[in-house]
Amino acid sequence: MNTKNNKRRRESIDKIEKAFVELLQENELKNITVSDICKKTELNRSTFYANYLDIYDLADKFREKLENDFANIFANYDNKDKNGALKMFTHIYENQLFYKTYFKLQYDERHVIQIYDTNRAKLDFDDKYIKYHIEFFRNGLNAIIKMWLNGGCKETPQEMAEILKQEYRGR
Numbered sequence: 001m002n003t004k005n006n007k008r009r010r011e012s013i014d015k016i017e018k019a020f021v022e023l024l025q026e027n028e029l030k031n032i033t034v035s036d037i038c039k040k041t042e043l044n045r046s047t048f049y050a051n052y053l054d055i056y057d058l059a060d061k062f063r064e065k066l067e068n069d070f071a072n073i074f075a076n077y078d079n080k081d082k083n084g085a086l087k088m089f090t091h092i093y094e095n096q097l098f099y100k101t102y103f104k105l106q107y108d109e110r111h112v113i114q115i116y117d118t119n120r121a122k123l124d125f126d127d128k129y130i131k132y133h134i135e136f137f138r139n140g141l142n143a144i145i146k147m148w149l150n151g152g153c154k155e156t157p158q159e160m161a162e163i164l165k166q167e168y169r170g171r
Helices: 007-024 034-041 045-051 055-073 084-094 096-104 118-124 127-150 157-168
Strands: none
Touching: 007 034, 007 045, 007 055, 007 096, 034 045, 034 055, 055 084, 055 096, 084 096, 084 127, 084 157, 096 127, 127 157
16 A cells, blocks of 8 residues: 555655756756656656656655755754754755755745744844845845855855854844
8 A cells, every 4th residue: 555654655755856856956847857757766657646746746845845854953943042053054064965956946036944033033123124134134044055055065064153153143
């Protein structure tokens, strides 16, 4: 039986996602086909279609998974915890290919990874202008992450956390 969480189905999904990410490194999404995925994974088309409607559904589910994984890092985040940036950069460092793919698909322009604590920001900034601060911070953070990824993550997660701390002045 092909139930949602059985081992064989999870392995198939993992293979499909891995092939998808690899193909995206050399191709645009619109140029990737189900046949490409099936060839690379040696899985049948029926296996692909048992899990996804099409390539775009795969891309959306992949995005959701990545965003959920990212959000789980901060699920128990305490505002007083000064290691939040380090946790974030460590996760990105350990999953570079996934984040490169996330940005390549331009999901950062259409979706927001929810890591920003608006309650904390309200303590530091006037509510009248908070929306500008939040937008500035999110876009700046995305730009820093993209630059780091494009440079091959030469700086350590610790160095990146320190860079962010310096830019944000510890607020």
